[in-house]
Amino acid sequence: MFVIKRLLFVLLVVWSASTITFFIPRISDINPIRERFAELARLGGFSAGELEKIVESYSKAFGLDKPLMQQYFDYIGGVMTLDFGVSLNKFPKTVLMLIAESLPWTIGLILVTTILSFVIGNLVGALAAWPLSPKWVRGVSTSFILFQGVPPVLLAILLIFFVAFKLNILPIAGAYSIGTVPDFTFEFLLDVARHQILPGIALIFGSLGTWVLSMRGMGITIQGEDYVIFAEHKGLSSYTIFKDYYLRNALLPQVTALALALGNVITSAIVVETIFGLPGLGFVLITAIRSNDFLVIYGIVLFITIAVAVLMALVELLYPLLDPRVRQGQE
Amino acid sequence: MSTATLELKNVSKLYRVGKKEVHALNPISFDLLGDPARIITVAGESGSGKTTLASIMLGLLEPTTGQVLYEGKDVSTLSGSQYRDFRKNVQAVFQDPFAVFNPFYQVDHLLEVPIRKFNPGLSKAARRKAMEEALEAVGLQPSEILGRYPHQLSGGQRQRINVARAIVIKPKILVADEPVSMVDASLRANILEALVSLRENHKVNILYITHDLTTAYHVSDSIIVLYRGSVMEAGDITKVVESPQHPYTQLLINSIPWPDLERKWDNQQYANPDIQEISGEGCKFYSRCPNRKPECQQTPNLVPLFPKHLASCRLHPPKADLDAHLTNNL
Amino acid sequence: MKISKLSIALLAITTAFTMLTTSLFAGGHSLAKVPREQTLVLGWSITSPIGVTNPFASTGYTHQEANNLMWEGLSYFGIFNDEEIPWLADSMEYTKSDYTQLTIKLNAMAQWSDGTPVTSKDVVFTFESQKNNNKLPYHANFKQFVDKVTAVDDKTVVVDFKMPAPRFKFQVLTLKFDTGIPIVPAHVLSKVDNVNEYEGGNDMPHSGPYNLVLWDANQKIYDLNTDWWAVKAGRISMPEVKRVVMFNIGGQVGQGMDVVAQRVVNNEFDATLDMRSSVIGNILRQNSKVTTHSADKPPYGYLDWWPNSLWVNTQLEPYSDARVRRAMSLLINRELINEIIYEGAGIATIYPFPLYPGLEKFANSAAVKKLEAELQPGLYDPDKSAELMKAAGFTMNGDDLWEKDGKTVGAVINGFEGIHSDIVPVLVEMLRNGGIDADINFGTDAYQNMADGKAGLYMFGHGASLKDPYTALELFHSRYSAALGTTAGSNRFSRYSNPEYDKLLDEMAPLGGDDPRFQELAAQALGIYWRDQIDIPVIQWLHRIPYNQTYWTNWPTIANPSLGMNGAFWAHTGMLVVSTLKSAK
């Protein structure tokens, strides 16, 4: 019952997101197909006269000549079957194919950086709130909260300049070295990893502050809980209390925040990917925005929304397994 | 025949949690008469429905069935001056001496609002005077109290302000919901005394809600014992405490370490409360009762056993010639 | 589970997952290793769909993204030598003096990469497709001019025109810059149901020197076809570049060219797309191996065929008033533009065409010089501008902006972020300083606004004339003057209409460019262009391409014109640039 409810909820989220993404672009009368052909014309190679006829015939092919509501229902129907349509820009590639090609890069970057920033951020946050940590540790770790004010995009720009330009110790951009042929060798993987370091750092530090802040708050709350006080009185070592009672209990609610944070991480990843020229979802999205490839824009926005909604639902479903208190409460 | 000041008619409360139904309060009827002023204890462990009963009487909670009548009129339909009259005359002292204070305001707020609302004509000085008098009546120094924020005062001080609030309003009926359970023992007598004097000097009827039979025995005239939403036993306080008829009341009284050395502290083993839950039909105490019998699986009625003494237990045959109405037995 | 163990486990799982998926999607290719000194690395923004190599594929194919290495034309044009370079065709001549018939003779050795010879069948198929398929880019030209295409024999094709077509051979059949058509293999495409949707893929038979061997989102890799017909036919010697890697520099935020520039400095790229003048100067300063078309001297590049004007919608109030257009032109300080944006190089222009040899001759002709002195098209004079605005009924309002009937001149300049983000902000400010309420729009709706005629001003090039001014001047013919509310074609944003002007153009149409009468008429038409300020010419367009000589030399420059082609590897002639590079070792 609970599962079905969550599933319905995810469907509703997807429906509202797709409705929003469908209708917003219609408030302007940009014809993306014409824009695309105009760009080709600008690059040369098109004599202009027949452009409108070409645009017209393609509008028909993409169903843009149908009544708005008809388009809407077709679109919603497609979304529900993960059929986001075809790319105008990269026709005949489908949006789903584009997502599938770029997704591994994004997932790789986001997963690694999210986990690292989650682990580091929560540890630092816990130390900031832990009354037994030395004063300077608390001071230093609390100051990590300031990273909240540093947008990853700025970090990315600065890292490229100082680390890649000036020091020249890490690759400037790209997913792997020029001319390398992707295959499953150790060298290639090492090459990929080297290229992920700077974007990774930008993302990790960009999202660290939030974790430190919320963990610190959580930690202070937990300190007052009976079981921590009880553990103290039992005479357990402070390390054990920190790890098993304090950290563990404070961390659990943070897990729920993880899914929601994913939305923000993706936002940052999009811009960071673009700056570093990593061919992930964000790169594809920004390219699509720049070329008015609107089905790709919708597709990626929706895909990310679905991912976040599903992950949130999953976390909610799995949470009782992590926290015995909730498990009991539910039965 | 004077009208009852507050009359409960078949009042019950049912909570639905998902598919589960929880009877917080089974139908109960009784009146609180304006005169003579009395102190009635409602006793029971947590979850017995005491606080639900109090909330319903105060008009803070809608009953699922039945009616609460104030001076003969349904409380839920009152409006205008009638409502204000009800509000003024049916008041409460709550358990938690911190939660009743709005942390945003100085403690004066708690006393000032009812004065302004119920005596709209008073000047500022008169209001101040009323507050000071009430504070003094509960043994507080007004200068030490007024202008302070709640967190700057001790629990005992706050609870006495709480009582002072009742004094300021001078209601006809006061529901005191565990007024001393969160206060230092040394201050309890002080607060209870204040309550008793309200009855003595201002003719206030008090419904004293507690799980503590000792204090109940000291201050009240009669008692209602609740268990899981149902009345187990009721009647004159002395009769009930000294010769409890219902096994549950017996349990309660025997588990009190009475200072009386003659009495033995009964350590009788009671059945595990978890073994068998009877929902709906049957005696609520069935699963824990050491004397349970098959017929106990049918709900017993509250019946008179002695004058001013009722109980709902199938172990005792009712005395048909006695008045079965709860009010008349209190 | 312990927190630490949990996180380590999660990390390991993620890393493994990433690696697995990456390799899955990359698809386990294995290519022979080619050393860096035999590899040419080009930096370019690749937008076309992966795998689309078919020149007839509609939304995908573009010669600019290294597909010019696969597809060849009948002939090429070396702009700086002003000279035709015969290629698939040995010759291509008008065989009637009124330009109504053209005879094409193909090279006997020409063949597709699968061994099939290139024959007249392929040429006829290419031409017939353009004529009959309205989704192909030159459909309009073929429909307007071509009557019939006949294969006389295996290697000879005759094209009969409906009317004199003196520019058809050069404009449509010769590959140069971004125009002209490549010849496609009939034996492949005639079997395809819908040629517009056929991708082609890596293995499509083609005639050019390089085979596409790998294409992912990051890069396209081409390897040399050592069996290339052009070598055997003696057109060219065997190219030294064994492998071409076109690396996708992507559409970075703000089109961050500094990353690209730094990679040139680091010798990662051998050449890239063109740079801003400040950037190219810094590249040269930081790496002495890098050179440009004009060596290490400004303007560090060569003239492109795309001079940019501030196009004006001549039908929209208040731009319909020629005085307002002229007033705006008078506010443009072309000297200052040269100074702040182009480091002193003389880029600012008064012509709607590039000053290539033929056109420079025209611009320097006595008739044109006389008109220039008379009309002063390049004049910067705010006072005169103010006079004209007053004469047009405008008054200066409290914000120092011209106003008429309570409305300022809402002059939003629509431009393209990647190429115009240096010049447009400056133009906006120049107009504002003269009281025109100007602003910037680099949005993706810029083209739409131009085409729909919603806005008044657009920054855009004239991709037209190369040899004579006809095509540039013809852009303003009334036949293209779409009414407001209807859509204007590309390069037809002026919506200008003037019978006097049309008459001149109609008379010029059947004449060859070197005809004296043609020159006379062209000067008159240019005079009207200046007098009426049909648009406001601003700058010539330059290509400042860095040529890195660490691995490759013999780039086409002023000192070493090679075949006379421009150095853009993305132009149709880019194939010749790549094929003639010499190893630096």
Place this chain on the structure above:
Amino acid sequence: MINYFKRNISLTIGLGLLIFLILFTLHGLLTVEFKQAYPLAVRPKQPPSLKYLFGTDFFGRDLYTAMVVGVWQTAIIGLLAGAAGTIIGIVLGFISAYFSGLVDVVIKFICQILTPIPAFLIQVVIASSIDKRDVTIITMAVVVFLLSWMAPTLVIRSQVLSMRERQFVAVAKLSGMNSLEIIFKEIFPNLLPFIAAAFVAQVFQAVFASFYLAVIGLGPLREPLLGNTIWAAQSQSAFFNGWWWWPVGPSVAMILILGSLALINMGLDEMANPRIRNKE
């Protein structure tokens, strides 16, 4: 009061930073010539000096003036979007909690459904869909606000709901207050720290989002908004050309603004949630 500031260090530092920024901007607004924030006003490409405190850019803007105007415009966007989001949040939150029943269910449901949708993506879609000629500071604020009112609504709603269960509300009722009085006189004052925190969080979000939009070139391009300046510096390859002062100034300003807001937010959190108060 002073003692409280001593205890709540993050609030103190945050407010200090904010006051510094406000003074900087106010002083700037009174002394600079606005025209110098736009191109062709001063000698281009000059490094920081006494004459040009923060240097000048490629287009000939004085970057000190551009910074003053940029911070001011950023503040307008932040305050407008923040205030709009918070007010909507308060109104909907109170309506939801006060009327309960169907109204509450609907409002809560809409908020919950919209929450998982990554707002920035939608903002990008909106910003790239509206007619670019209409992009101004105000439209930026509107775009940013459109999808950011749910969080304050949910926070205020749940706070009102939990307040309503508090005993002092029951007491107020017994003391003769009616529902409206209870909401405004008893509940509302206690929500002030939450509202302040929600407001600061909203402003933070708005500044952040508008900054991102501007950095990717979706802002009002002529204005010297901080993000726009960075966008312009990036597109003219400022770092590569050695004009490091061009992007660094606005970056530092943005970090200071966001940092001060984050600190204030944390300080207010401590104020609103006494358990997080430093136990010293």
